[in-house]
Each structure stands twice: as C-alpha cells, then as structure tokens.
Amino acid sequence: MSYHTATELAQIGNHKDKQTGAVSTPIHLSTTFAHPGLGKSTGYDYTRTKNPTREILEEALAKLEEGSQAIVTSSGMSAIQLVFQLFPAKSEFLVSRDLYGGSYRYFDELARQNGSVFHYFDDYESLAAQLTDQITAIFLETPTNPLMQEVSIADTAKLARRYQACLIVDNTFSTPLRQQPLKEGADIVLHSGTKFLSGHNDLLAGVVVAKTPEIGERLAWLSNTTGPTLSSFDSWLFIRSLKTLKIRFEAQERNAQKIAKVLTTFPQVEKVLYPGIGGMISFYLQDTKQIPAFLSKLRLITFAESLGGVETLITYPTTQTHADIPTELRESYGLTANLLRLSVGIEDPQDLLADLEQALQWQE
Numbered sequence: 001m002s003y004h005t006a007t008e009l010a011q012i013g014n015h016k017d018k019q020t021g022a023v024s025t026p027i028h029l030s031t032t033f034a035h036p037g038l039g040k041s042t043g044y045d046y047t048r049t050k051n052p053t054r055e056i057l058e059e060a061l062a063k064l065e066e067g068s069q070a071i072v073t074s075s076g077m078s079a080i081q082l083v084f085q086l087f088p089a090k091s092e093f094l095v096s097r098d099l100y101g102g103s104y105r106y107f108d109e110l111a112r113q114n115g116s117v118f119h120y121f122d123d124y125e126s127l128a129a130q131l132t133d134q135i136t137a138i139f140l141e142t143p144t145n146p147l148m149q150e151v152s153i154a155d156t157a158k159l160a161r162r163y164q165a166c167l168i169v170d171n172t173f174s175t176p177l178r179q180q181p182l183k184e185g186a187d188i189v190l191h192s193g194t195k196f197l198s199g200h201n202d203l204l205a206g207v208v209v210a211k212t213p214e215i216g217e218r219l220a221w222l223s224n225t226t227g228p229t230l231s232s233f234d235s236w237l238f239i240r241s242l243k244t245l246k247i248r249f250e251a252q253e254r255n256a257q258k259i260a261k262v263l264t265t266f267p268q269v270e271k272v273l274y275p276g277i278g279g280m281i282s283f284y285l286q287d288t289k290q291i292p293a294f295l296s297k298l299r300l301i302t303f304a305e306s307l308g309g310v311e312t313l314i315t316y317p318t319t320q321t322h323a324d325i326p327t328e329l330r331e332s333y334g335l336t337a338n339l340l341r342l343s344v345g346i347e348d349p350q351d352l353l354a355d356l357e358q359a360l361q362w363q364e
C-alpha cells in the first residue's frame with residue numbers, strides 16, 4: 001500500500017525494526033555480518049555491498065523517484081561519476097550547456113582521460129539538431145544551475161528513445177516533489193543529496209535512481225566494485241532529513257516566490273531568473289562593481305557556496321560554483337560577472353527581504 005508523499009517521507013524507517021520496534025532507524029555501524037553457515041547469508045555480508053541503514057534510505061529514495069533501484073553515494077559528484085562508469089571510453093554525450101560547474105569540470109577531465117566527446121546544447125532545438133546515432137547518452141539539467149533554463153524531459157525522452165540514447169537527468173533543483181524524470185521517460189535520475197534532499201548544510205551525499213532493474217543492478221554492481229558508498233551514519237542523517245523534505249521545500253518555495261516578485265521592483269536589479277517553482281533564484285545586478293559591497297552589507301543572508309538548506313545562502317557563480325568554466329565561454333551563454341544566485345531558506349521572508357533591501361542601497 002502506498003501513502004501520500006508527506007506520509008511516506010515522515011514514516012521512512014518506522015515499522016522496519018521488528019526486533020526492538022525502534023521508530024528512528026538504527027545506525028548499523030558494523031562493516032561485516034556473521035554468516036549463519038557455509039554458503040548462507042542473512043542478506044548482509046559486507047557494508048560496501050549492502051548495509052541495513054543504507055538499504056532503508058535507498059528504498060525510500062527509489063520510491064520517491066518511482067524508480068526500480070536507488071544507490072546513495074558520498075557526494076553528488078561521486079553519483080555522477082558512478083553513472084558515467086556505465087559507458088565505454090570514447091563515447092559521445094550531449095550535455096546541457098548551462099551546467100553545475102563541477103559537472104563541467106568532470107566532463108572536461110573525462111574527455112582528456114578517455115577520449116569521450118561532450119557536445120553541449122542550449123535549448124531543445126540545439127539538442128535535437130545535435131542528436132545522432134553516435135550519441136550514447138544525454139545529460140540534462142533542468143532547470144539549469146544557475147540560469148534556470150528549462151528543457152522538456154518528456155520531449156527529450158521521446159527523441160532519446162528514437163536514437164537509443166540513455167537519458168540522465170540531474171534533478172537536484174526541482175526534487176521529486178516537483179519533477180519526476182523517470183515518469184517522464186528518463187532512464188536515470190541523479191541528485192546532489194547535499195542540497196534540498198538533506199537540506200541542512202550538514203551532509204554531503206549523492207543519489208542515483210534507475211528506472212529499470214537492469215540499469216539498477218549494473219549501477220549497484222559498479223558501486224560495490226568501486227566503493228563510492230555513503231556511510232551508515234550519513235545514511236541515518238539523510239533519512240532523518242528526508243522526513244521533513246516536503247515542509248522544508250514548500251516553505252522555501254513560498255519564500256522564493258515572494259522574494260522573486262519583490263526583487264524585480266528594485267532599480268539596482270537588472271533581471272530576475274525564477275522558474276516559478278522551487279527555492280532557487282538567480283538575478284543580475286545593474287552594476288557589477290557593486291557586487292563586493294552588496295555581499296559585504298548582507299547581515300542575515302550568508303555569502304557561501306551550496307544551496308537547498310534551511311539557511312538562506314547567496315553565491316557568486318563567477319568565482320565560486322562555476323569558476324572552472326572558462327570566462328569567455330561562461331559569458332557567451334549569459335553567466336556574466338553581474339549574476340548572483342540565491343538559495344532561499346525557511347526564515348521569515350520579511351527578514352530576508354529587509355536584508356536584501358538594505359544591502360541593495362547605492363546611488364545609481
């Protein structure tokens with residue numbers, strides 16, 4: 001029987017420990033498990049392969065994304081690396097042009113290491129124009145980080161199927177509460193679990209969910225073989241965080257909707273990028289020179305990398321998250337030096353707006 005999402009989330013791990021009735025999932029720190037006899041197993045042998053705490057987290061995430069199997073890893077980047085181990089050297093990929101800077105850096109390195117080729121697309125039209133039988137997989141970020149560009153997952157999935165390309169979606173920004181890529185036809189969905197899913201700026205984790213058991217088993221085999229596994233303690237912390245995902249995300253989204261609207265009224269703000277859902281807002285200032293002063297005047301909002309947590313953070317992609325993308329390339333698609341990215345938390349929106357307003361005061 002399936003419950004509504006809020007119920008499923010709050011109940012993760014409950015009713016699982018038959019021996020003690022523990023409501024909070026026990027943290028199984030044991031790395032090894034006794035065999036009842038030769039050729040016999042309790043289902044658990046060695047923690048890299050399977051761990052009871054991590055298993056509860058993976059089952060919950062697979063359900064949340066409606067996939068057949070989830071694998072949790074030690075960071076979003078190790079999740080991305082795990083997925084790319086599916087493909088042989090010299091493969092060709094189609095990738096969103098606007099992209100998390102760390103993903104760009106990894107793809108750039110992979111191209112150098114094993115001769116893989118990465119083609120970048122700006123929108124659905126340029127994706128369709130570049131798709132050929134040579135493309136092994138499409139890697140889609142939607143909305144993109146930080147420019148909030150959107151490409152339809154369902155349309156891309158139809159195209160991908162025609163060319164037998166694997167469709168991978170980085171769903172970090174929307175979370176399964178707003179977007180379920182596997183239901184729209186993607187083969188693999190992944191997350192930086194560090195962001196909204198865990199949501200407290202205290203846990204580094206990655207998530208991969210496969211649509212089919214075949215891909216799921218292959219990814220689990222690769223994870224056991226290469227060992228990017230999340231620890232038991234962090235798995236427990238992730239479970240605890242997921243219980244409040246829905247109320248956190250909805251509060252962040254409500255705040256972001258209010259703030260995005262007000263930001264457009266400030267004369268110091270040139271343009272606001274907000275897709276209407278979620279807790280992420282990017283905006284351009286009229287005057288690039290004011291950025292250092294603006295950032296140092298903020299008292300409540302923290303100038304820091306990362307996103308999705310309960311505390312509001314502001315990031316300067318040019319020198320932080322996207323510094324590894326060459327300047328000329330970055331500027332050619334709109335990631336210019338006057339862009340700021342706001343990750344809205346769960347504070348009272350009036351306090352956040354007051355902080356932005358006092359920091360945005362200067363003579364034009």
Ligand SMILES: *Cc1c(COP(=O)(O)O)cnc(C)c1O
Pocket residue numbers: 075076077078100102103141145170172173191192193194195204205206
């Ligand atoms: C942060 C982020 C990543 C990388 O995740 P880590 O947990 O920092 O390794 C990947 N994709 C997106 C969209 C991100 O925001």
